[in-house]
Amino acid sequence: MLTVYNCIVSEHDLRLVALAALVCALASLTAINLLHHVGRADRRVWGIWLGIAATATGFGIWATHFIAMLAFSPALPTAYNVSLTVTSLLAAVMLTGIGFGVALLPVSAAMPWLGGAIVGGGIAVMHYTGMAAFEVAGIITWHPPLVAASILLGGLIGALALWVGLRSHTLSARLTGALLLTLAICSHHFTAMGAVAITPDNAIEISASAIPSNWLAVGVAFISLLILLLAFIALTIDLRERRRDSLEMQRMRDLTDAAVEGLVLCDGDTIVTVNESFANLTGLKPEQIVGASLAAWVPDRPKRDALFALPGQAVETELRNGEGALLPVELIARRINYNGIPHNVVAFRDLRDRRDAEAQIRYLAHHDPLTGLDNRASFDHRLDREIRFHRRARRQLALLCLDLDGFKEVNDLYGHATGDRVLQDIAKHFSSALGEGQVLARLGGDEFAIIAPLVTDPAQVGQFADTLLKGLRWEQEGVPAGLVSVSVGIALYPSDGKDRTELLSSADAALYRAKTEGKGIYRFFEAAMGAQIRERRGIEHDLRSAIANHELSLAYQPQAQVETGEVNGFEVLLRWNHPTRGPVSPTVFIPIAEESGLILKIGEWVMQGACREAASWMRPLTIAVNVSALQLTSDGFVDFVERTLNETGLPPERLEIEITETALIRDPNRALQSLQKLKAIGVKLAMDDFGTGYSSLSNLRAFPFDKIKIDRSFIHAVHINPQAAAIVRAVLGLGRGLGLPVIAEGVETSEELDFLGLEGCMEAQGYLFGRPAPIQDFVPLISESVVALSKPRMSAIGG
Numbered sequence: 200m201l202t203v204y205n206c207i208v209s210e211h212d213l214r215l216v217a218l219a220a221l222v223c224a225l226a227s228l229t230a231i232n233l234l235h236h237v238g239r240a241d242r243r244v245w246g247i248w249l250g251i252a253a254t255a256t257g258f259g260i261w262a263t264h265f266i267a268m269l270a271f272s273p274a275l276p277t278a279y280n281v282s283l284t285v286t287s288l289l290a291a292v293m294l295t296g297i298g299f300g301v302a303l304l305p306v307s308a309a310m311p312w313l314g315g316a317i318v319g320g321g322i323a324v325m326h327y328t329g330m331a332a333f334e335v336a337g338i339i340t341w342h343p344p345l346v347a348a349s350i351l352l353g354g355l356i357g358a359l360a361l362w363v364g365l366r367s368h369t370l371s372a373r374l375t376g377a378l379l380l381t382l383a384i385c386s387h388h389f390t391a392m393g394a395v396a397i398t399p400d401n402a403i404e405i406s407a408s409a410i411p412s413n414w415l416a417v418g419v420a421f422i423s424l425l426i427l428l429l430a431f432i433a434l435t436i437d438l439r440e441r442r443r444d445s446l447e448m449q450r451m452r453d454l455t456d457a458a459v460e461g462l463v464l465c466d467g468d469t470i471v472t473v474n475e476s477f478a479n480l481t482g483l484k485p486e487q488i489v490g491a492s493l494a495a496w497v498p499d500r501p502k503r504d505a506l507f508a509l510p511g512q513a514v515e516t517e518l519r520n521g522e523g524a525l526l527p528v529e530l531i532a533r534r535i536n537y538n539g540i541p542h543n544v545v546a547f548r549d550l551r552d553r554r555d556a557e558a559q560i561r562y563l564a565h566h567d568p569l570t571g572l573d574n575r576a577s578f579d580h581r582l583d584r585e586i587r588f589h590r591r592a593r594r595q596l597a598l599l600c601l602d603l604d605g606f607k608e609v610n611d612l613y614g615h616a617t618g619d620r621v622l623q624d625i626a627k628h629f630s631s632a633l634g635e636g637q638v639l640a641r642l643g644g645d646e647f648a649i650i651a652p653l654v655t656d657p658a659q660v661g662q663f664a665d666t667l668l669k670g671l672r673w674e675q676e677g678v679p680a681g682l683v684s685v686s687v688g689i690a691l692y693p694s695d696g697k698d699r700t701e702l703l704s705s706a707d708a709a710l711y712r713a714k715t716e717g718k719g720i721y722r723f724f725e726a727a728m729g730a731q732i733r734e735r736r737g738i739e740h741d742l743r744s745a746i747a748n749h750e751l752s753l754a755y756q757p758q759a760q761v762e763t764g765e766v767n768g769f770e771v772l773l774r775w776n777h778p779t780r781g782p783v784s785p786t787v788f789i790p791i792a793e794e795s796g797l798i799l800k801i802g803e804w805v806m807q808g809a810c811r812e813a814a815s816w817m818r819p820l821t822i823a824v825n826v827s828a829l830q831l832t833s834d835g836f837v838d839f840v841e842r843t844l845n846e847t848g849l850p851p852e853r854l855e856i857e858i859t860e861t862a863l864i865r866d867p868n869r870a871l872q873s874l875q876k877l878k879a880i881g882v883k884l885a886m887d888d889f890g891t892g893y894s895s896l897s898n899l900r901a902f903p904f905d906k907i908k909i910d911r912s913f914i915h916a917v918h919i920n921p922q923a924a925a926i927v928r929a930v931l932g933l934g935r936g937l938g939l940p941v942i943a944e945g946v947e948t949s950e951e952l953d954f955l956g957l958e959g960c961m962e963a964q965g966y967l968f969g970r971p972a973p974i975q976d977f978v979p980l981i982s983e984s985v986v987a988l989s990k991p992r993m994s995a996i997g998g
Contacts, residue, residue: 219266220385226259227380230299231364231373238303238365249303251432253296260291260322263384264329267392276336278405283332287325294321302361311362318380319357322387323350330395334405338398345394353387356380461528461547464537468493471537477547480528482521493545495519497530506532507543518547527554567641569619570626578640578648582699585652589692595654596692599664600706601629603645604684604718621683632666648706657723660689664721686713687721695724708732739795741777742788746804751775753808754971757980758823758942758964761956766980768821768855770964771809772971773801793827802830807843812974814849816981823855825887828862832869837876844880851881855906859887863902871902878903885942889930899937907934911945911965918954931958 233252237245264287268279295318302314326349333339360383364376461477463470470491478485481496488496497503502516510532517525527550532543565577573581582598589596603625610618622645629639629647638650654660664687688710696702709724711732716722745751755769775783792798806824813822830836844851856877863870874884885906886899899907909930917923927943934941943955946965955963974981 216267219263219388220381222266223259223263223384224377224381226256226263227360227384228373228377230256230259230295230380231376234299234303234361234365235368235373237299249296249300252299253292256299256318257288257292257295257321257325260295260325260384261288261329264326264388267388268329268333276405278334280332280334280406283328287328287332290328291321291325294318294324297321298357298361302365311365312358315358315361316354318361319354319383319387320350322353322357322384323391326388326391330391335397336403336405337400338403340396340398342394342396345390349387349391349394352390353383356383356386461549463493463496463545463547465493465543465545466537466540467543471542480518480520480526480547480549487521502530506530506545510534510543515550527551570623570641572626572630572647573638573640575640575642578638578642578650579699581638581640582650582702585650586692586699586702589652594652595694597651597654597657597660598690598692598702598706599649599651599660599667599721600688600690600703600710601647601649601667601685602710602714604686604714605682606645609683625683625685629667632663634663648703654691657689657691660691661721661723664689668719668721684719686710686718688713688724689721690724704732711735735791738780738783738788739791739797741780742775742792742795742797742801745775745777746801748778750777751801751804752973753805753812755974755977756964756971757969757977758821758962759968761943761952761960761963766820766968767962768823768853769813769974769977770823770825770857771805771812772825773805774971789827793829796829798827798829799833802827803839806840807847810843810847810849810854813853814847817983818981819850819853820981821853821855821883822849823857823885825857826862828859828870831858831862831873837873837880840877840882841880844882852883855883855885857885857887857908860889874902888944899933899939904939907939907941909941909943914943914945914951914955914965915947916951918948918950924954927955927960928958931960935959 230252233248233255237248237252265279265284298314298317298319298321300314301317302311304310304314330339356379360376360379363379364373366372461480462474463477464472470489470493473485473488475485478488481488493503494500496519497506497516498519499516502514506514506516512531514530516528516530518528519525529548529550531546531548535542535544565574566572567574585596606618606621609621622641626639626641626647629649633639633649634651636652640648640650642648651660651663667687668685688706688708690696690702690705690709692702695705705724708731709722712725713720713722752774754772754774756772757766758768758770759766773785773789775785775788777783789798792801809822809824813820826836840854840856843849844854858870858874878884883905884903885908886902886904887908888910889907907930909927913923913926913930915923917927931941940961942962942964943960944964946952946955946963946967948967951965952963952967969977
């Protein structure tokens, strides 16, 4: 009896056995590489690549078998049945294709095992079909245990080969899978060959249609060349795919490195790759991060669980960097397929800048950006809280409202940068004077407020206010000493207000009293102040709409020569007839208009109306218009006057602007510039209320006035009041010495007029010449019919 075991040792050509093993290994490596390509292939060509992989592997299995059979050279005639040989080849290809298709199904992780077992079964079918095609001059018998062992080895090792080979795209996984598949084929073949026993029998003849061994060698050589060709194709495809994958990976890495957010690719919880932004965020190099657990960088486990449970939704947590510090970050996770395997990509957004910006916004929402003090919103909240506390505790609370005097002059004269510096210095001074529990806030502009809790004696609050006032008496950088002062209004809870609104209103009323009584002082709230403030605010409110509602009007008072009675011109005076209050005195609403700034708009209306009216007169009389300090020092005032003259057609020499000495003291430099420009365009200038202001003689020397007006307080009863008479004589003498005409205001009696005539006063105005009235009452004087007032008619004309 001839056993194959013995033949393997003595009857086999070991060179062909080695060649069979080489062809088997080459076919196995080709199979694994092609399977990876099939897994990545588009569905439209998936079947084609699966057929190529099945053909290459099936041919490899078949070639391995028959090369090994050619290596078997018993001393007996041998040949191979054609149909069974071809059937064995087809069986190897078909069953291998079925096994590969099952292994690539994504339905379960067990599919590679099942597919590999089917491939192992295909190896067995091919082998035993091929052995059935083997014809020999003898009787072939089989050893069943070895047959079963060969089938089991092929199935188990084949299953393991595909599971290992398809588990990963790495080279080591592919090589290990190819080695196991080679082992599955070879172990099956030689175990199955070991189960064969041949008993020579010369009576058995080989069929004439059988393929001789030398022809089989040609066929096997062809199949081997085909395997080599397919292997070369598979290798070429694999290298191209690797190059494409490498380029794609590099492009994706460049793209991810360009991203501002940190990007992390995770296989489960293991970090596979990161971009440069994430590396910079941690302060480490990418290679120091790859392979670590995501938990090492995101220690908050509930946040990690929420991140993967809710893909696409932002989760805020903390990132531990390379130094162990925790940084605020926002995470967003998404599922992607990476090399055919599901991965998680996590985007890390650094929240430090956003947190800083949010903190800055929260700070600015409650603090003044210039001084750093609490702003009005924060102050209102604190005051409400303090009032609730003091109500429960039945204690007294003081509220101080502070307003800077002269601050507008600082901005106007020295610029807003200096004004800001003054506010900052004053805020520091106020803050340094605060006691325990006291709160300082800047309410806006140059307004401040202080909450003084737990007051036991109002006198202590007065002493505190006095400390604030005295502390401001220093010279700021570039700002003269004494230019800026502070007025303080004080209100007490609960006597002056039961809530924030009432308390602020009371403190504001006290502040208004302090400013009207001299500034640079403090005043406590008194009940009568409330009504005064409400009245003032009501007047200011109504005054804002007085022009639009046609409530304002112009009255005119003639100015005449003392000796001849000839009318030289008119002074225009403003009147307000309120629909409910009735006529409102100018002494009431003019100061309010100046303090509120409404005088600018009202002054323009007066100037335009007066110039338009004067331009329509037949006689070239002058028109005198009073201008406030705010108007004179405002930007564009001179341009406005010149534009008004051009629009109305009034010659500049017929316009006379009257300015009080107070307007000069407010801002001497700017006032001088405005007066010089007015003088340059031909406008006449008169100093009004002479003798009642400050530094009168220096003002006459410094400013380009054309006329002096003696205040009415000196004219009243001048003929019987020696002191008034002496002042008037002095002013008239000063005017003669300076070459300036002098006009006397407030002349009401003929005795006063006679005195002025005897003393050489050239011009006068007052009730004796005519009360202020609409211009219609003076039609004869502005026409050619009457040019002078005779003394007997003076008191009659004009009422």
